[in-house]
Amino acid sequence: MDIITDIASTMLAQLQKPTLSFLIGGMLLAAMGSKFEIPQPVYKFVVILLLLKVGIGAGMSVRDANLAQLVVPAVGAAVVGIAIVLIGARTIARTRGISHMDGMATAGLFGAVSASTLAAGMAVLDSENIAYEGFIGALYPFMDVAALVTAIVLAKLAEARQGAAAVQGGTMTIGGARAGGPTVEGGLVRTILKDTVQSPAISALLLGLALGLFARPETVYASFYEPLFRGLLSILMLIMGMEAWQRLSEMKGVAHAYIAYGLLAPLVHGALGFGAGLIAHEVTGFSAGGTVLLAIMAASSSDISGPPTMRGALPKANPSAYVGTSTGLGTPVAILSIPLWMALADALIGF
Template identity: 70%
Template sequence: MEFAADILNTILTQFQKPTLAFLIGGMLLAAFNSKLEVPEPVYKFIVILLLLKVGLGAGISVREADFMSLAVPALGAAIAGVVIVLLGTVTLARLKGVSRVDGIATAGLFGAVSASTLAAGMAVLDGDGIAYEGFIGALYPFMDIAALVTAIVLARISVARREAAQMAVSGQGTMTMGGAGGGGKRTQISGVDGDMIKGILVDTFRSPAISALMLGLALGIFAKPDSVYQSFYEPLFRGLLSILMLIMGAEAWARISEMRKVAHAYIFYGIAGPLVHGMIGFGIGLAAHHMTGFSAGGVVLLSIMAASSSDISGPPTVRAALPEANPSAYIGASTGIGTPVAILSIPLFMALADMAIGF
């Protein structure tokens, strides 16, 4: 009982902090039909500045990071992204009323990373004076790209198999899944090849989120932006993040209405997914802690990355690669439900890390 009370106390305390309070405030404004609106260009400008800040901070830290201290969490982040997609493929994508392609696309967004959620986690830890590895931002692309590539490849395979099966039924061709001696006629899984993977990687790196993050990372590693980082990006971080949380809260509430158009399974997945995925990240973070001394703050942020669902780089990538998928399903579940649940779960992972490792 004392353990549960400590976790509950930590959660309630964090809800009073600016990051989570602004998120809840945005949801309340939207619920009461407030006309408050932040222009889209302002939103995009804020996101770019926040990602540049995260990338610069990560790059500055990578310059002095030990290789193994960085490599183990990076590998863990990629593994987490793949595992989350595979888990969604065998759960959500197989539920009644859920299109397999829609389910895999949704799992892909939940396996990828939300820049706003990661920034929120950093702000919460900074506010409490909890240390974490400065290179955490550099883990973003590993999890993001691993999840998106896995999801799009699996969805493309599913679509190709369905089309081949329909051709076989209509008498236009036959499909065999292998066979001894190669005697059967094989139907090629069209589109699933090196060019497709290359296209996914190019689209992902060209997306605004990854582009800004990677630019900041490169500048942090190869240039010396320490002065502008300390004088400009660091002071603006919390203020800009509070506005972003206000926008995210209002948008999340608006997206919830879209969930009426799709199966109720997405609502359950949007609520349970971030918690389950966060525990996957937490387990990988604990393993990295025992292997390399990965900090408790780092474990929390890796958990938050795993719990988050992509809200910037993922949707346009999935929309371009999987036009068959229903945006109301994967965006509604991720942005409408998954993002606020992930952000509100930050205190939970902080309490667990404090219990397991100690800050």
């Protein structure tokens, strides 16, 4: 009975947080036929500011970290982020009735990291006086960016293949070569990767990372980006909520698949993160607390960098699918799984 109460209270808390509550508010406005709207130029400006803020903060965290100790867990975090997206590409993105674009956007959010879930994990460890590395916060951009870029590239690659097949009856030729040839495939991947990096969303994120790493943006970050962040995020969620309501009919008949993925994926992903932490422990002496937090990062799903990135890079994807599944289901499961990773770390490594 206690666990049911815990789950209910955790989900209620998620509903009250800005990410999901403003999303629901936007859906309610659309359901009532409201004429409320945010001009497109304002929306684009909000997205750029949000992603610049996320990138700058991540870059400053990496810059201030101990690079010698950071390398192995950072590589592990990036590999886990990519692996999560690849798993999603083979599961949710291939489920009958779910569009590949929606599935990849969902996988991308689950591969990326929730800063609030990571903070919750740190708070739990602090309350138990469990030590962990000070550079843990610098690990999340490695997993975050790797997952988002991988999901976007795979989604666009699949879309390009489908479009070419539809136009040419299933046979795409470029320079006399068939679409399945290695030269054409390589050229297509390079084109998609170039387009992804040059897209406004990823460009802003990468620019922020570079500024955080190589410049000294602390003053403008503290005085401008940080105070505006939550308010701008709420505006973005309103927009996405209204769009989600308009496209809610697309989820009829496949909601069960998103529910199953939202409940099970965080546990599988957390196990991958925990495994990467164990490898880092064996190689570098990475702490048990750090291993727990790496598992929490992998189990979490992005509620900050992910939604605006996906909205900007994959506008055809349905926000009600990827935001609802990740924030509404994935986040509560990730938070509730924290004791599991702590128990495993204590048993296998010891606090």
